[in-house]
Amino acid sequence: MRTTTPLICRAADGKEAVKPDGTAVRYHLFPEYEIHWNELPDGVTQQWHHHDTIEETVYVVAGRMLLHWREDGRERTEELGVGDVARLGTAPHTWENKSGDPVRFIVFKLVLDGVDKREIFRNDKQLD
Numbered sequence: 705m706r707t708t709t710p711l712i713c714r715a716a717d718g719k720e721a722v723k724p725d726g727t728a729v730r731y732h733l734f735p736e737y738e739i740h741w742n743e744l745p746d747g748v749t750q751q752w753h754h755h756d757t758i759e760e761t762v763y764v765v766a767g768r769m770l771l772h773w774r775e776d777g778r779e780r781t782e783e784l785g786v787g788d789v790a791r792l793g794t795a796p797h798t799w800e801n802k803s804g805d806p807v808r809f810i811v812f813k814l815v816l817d818g819v820d821k822r823e824i825f826r827n828d829k830q831l832d
Contacts (some may be wrong), residue, residue, distance in 0.1 A: 713735040744769060749800040757811050760792045767772060767807035772799040784809075 718730040725748045731740040768785045774796040784790055801807045
């Protein structure tokens with residue numbers, strides 16, 4: 705569903721939740737994707753999970769966290785910091801914050817169709 709005028713979603717428009725581990729989340733669900741803001745407290749590791757159809761992409765806004773995922777029967781870990789992006793695919797994964805400060809990150813949840821749209825992203829801007 706396309707829109708020709710801006711759709712402004714205020715923070716208060718999102719669905720807010722605090723997970724049992726203390727992670728604060730604000731969800732905004734749209735017809736073709738979901739975006740949510742997360743604040744992961746220090747000392748928290750989220751529950752392992754994966755998605756069969758949804759692909760998550762994470763963008764770190766503040767702080768540092770560890771991303772753990774399972775691949776080929778092995779657990780792998782990578783530290784993510786401000787400005788880092790992780791495309792998770794459907795791999796089982798979790799986040800861990802051992803930084804001493806809260807970590808803030810944005811999650812984009814997408815259901816992809818396998819079509820390469822990079823040329824559209826590069827070229828679909830019309831100057832008015």
